[in-house]
Amino acid sequence: MSKLMDPNIEDRNMNAEKELGWGKSLPVPSVQEMVKNDSEGVPERYIKEYQDWPIDSTFSPNMFDNIPVINFALLVSGDGDELNKLDSACKEWGFFQLINHGVEVEVLSNMKAAVAAFFYLPLEDKKNYAMAENDIQGYGQVHVVSEHQKLDWCDMSFLITQPPEYRNFKFWPTTLPGFKEAVDEYSKEVEKVSVEICECLSRLMGLDKHGLKRLHGVMKQSMRLNYYPRCSRPDLVLGVSPHSDGGSITFLLQDDEITALQIKYKERWLPVKPIPNALVVNVGDALEAWSNGVYRSIEHRAVTNTKKERISIATFVLPDEGAQIGPVESMMVDRPRLYRNVKFLDYLKQLLDKKLDGKSHTSFLKLEKEL
Template identity: 60%
Template sequence: MDTKAENGVMQEHQELGWGKSLPVPSVQEIVKNDSQSVPERYIQEHKNRPLGSDSCPVSSQIPIIDLHLLACGDEDERTKLNFACKEWGFFQVINHGVAEEVLQKMKTAVAAFFELPLEEKKKYSMAENDLQGYGQGYVVSDQQKLDWGDLIFLLTLPNKYKKMKYWPVTVTGFKEGIEEYATEMHKVTEEILGNLSLLMGMDKDGLRLLHAEMKQAMRLNYYPTCSRPDLVLGVSPHSDASSITVLLQDDEITGLQIRHKGGWVPVKPIPNALVVNIGDAIEAWNNGMYKSIEHRAVTNEKRARMSIATFLIPEDDVEIGPVDSVVGTYHQPVMYKKIKYVDYLRYTLSREMDGKAHTEFLKLENE
């Protein structure tokens, strides 16, 4: 290949960034046009349908962590955090310091976007070579089953990574609501990272430094009602490729479910609380002591549901893999290989969501 061609390939590779997702119809529009039918492509295989019989036998809710106590250095609360990460991989955070007004402005901004006419929303559609924008993620073939939901995905921090052409700035309060919420999420995630660092045998800024230049992204989700919620999934089972994820749920509707002890546990919303989960990058860094957890979203017949997922993401060229403090402190054999984060991210985004299958790519073959 000549130099010009090589440069062309390099340029194309850079433009592709993390990956792409194929364009698909808006589920919101499908429901507007015919609320009683479920197109075949959205009907899940029998083994993947959200049956009542696959609910987890345990009745307890996921752990609840008081972030104010963590910020004050409370050792008992940090012990609770350790338990939550080891046994559940998910926890709800209260007393996080984010004003209710900020949470509400964020929800209002998301609702306002999805209330726009389709032609207006399509102005912010994902490009052929970009995951930012309006559409649906992880669509890699014309044959795969689709999720019953629409989304808009945006990089929100640092400012230099924002692509404003995907931000619907004509929606009153959208930009301001997201930017204010993004700033608050940065504070929350830094406090959680600091406490996880201590639990992993590092200084409090250990995980923050491992990220290098931390990135923040948001996935704004809209799940329309469905006449047959037993046949579809709002989001297919998956773990997150982030380091940690913070979810703002609808206070009135339970849609998130997490895999626990062989069943699915519904995460009942606590008003104004945040749901936090461990991502694949943390699993690799701490050698599987804390594992990212498979989760999914289900739908219902009566009310549409919205949620806002905020992802904390390492810099592209950062290496993920077991840190010395974890391997040395806990005398563990190394279970995960070292890999550039961007290579792992591209790997996951080139495939369908498939439970925890993607994290096998991170593990050593002799595990």
């Protein structure tokens, strides 16, 4: 019997999700609703400590252009120069923008429209997809571990998207026209791109073509759907606090018109100006560990603005819960081991059990506290 016809598959999926135990987060108010009710107010709990204020930096225009841009079509055709650019981008920046990635503009537009439609639903409707008490999937917030910590100026929904049998549709607004179809199509397209990127990185890491994919075990994918309301005091709040991503690779689909993503480069926050229809790609902690620190997961954050709301979709490529993350032999030939072997689920649990705090959580991976 096919999976689509199996009457027990929904029960199996829900049981599997209960067993994941990735983490949980305290419930918090909707920022979107808060702004609807009072567009000028900024509650104290959202005002960051002074040292964390997103003070406007005076970047020269050409600094925007320094963030590497990788041509995916050239990369997968075997172009040596583009492969070297990928290597350099992951070593020095941990971030790059990916153009000519083959994901149709219509697929990107449908994904953005589906996420916007979800956040435009009445609050009571969105609450139907709220996170369970013991889960991080669904509508709510993550990394809220204390009633006293400062909060981010953002609403979000978190979904597991690939492989399809790991989806838990009780957290999906499947009655929203086009939502499931848009997410399904976009997630499949990003999966194709992620496999190709992993094959290129495998070559650079001295592995066989499928080496990095094999390290993942079951290569999984999740999405964080973000809604950032406009804010009357963007100098006092953050859309997302500084952090690095726990998975192997992240793909960000962002608003083409608003520059909000910033990466920490040489101790300065550098804005990532959107390239229309490009995907922003960054190294995650798992890839940093596998590469023995040669490829680096970089702190990044999102700022807000006074004029317009913003939507973004972060797609995380994740190892299987039982996969080991730690240096591969080929990355320790000319470099001492800097990371220990850790089961990915153990790493994920300790990451999700903390508030976002830069890269402090990566000390769990390292043999030494600092590289």
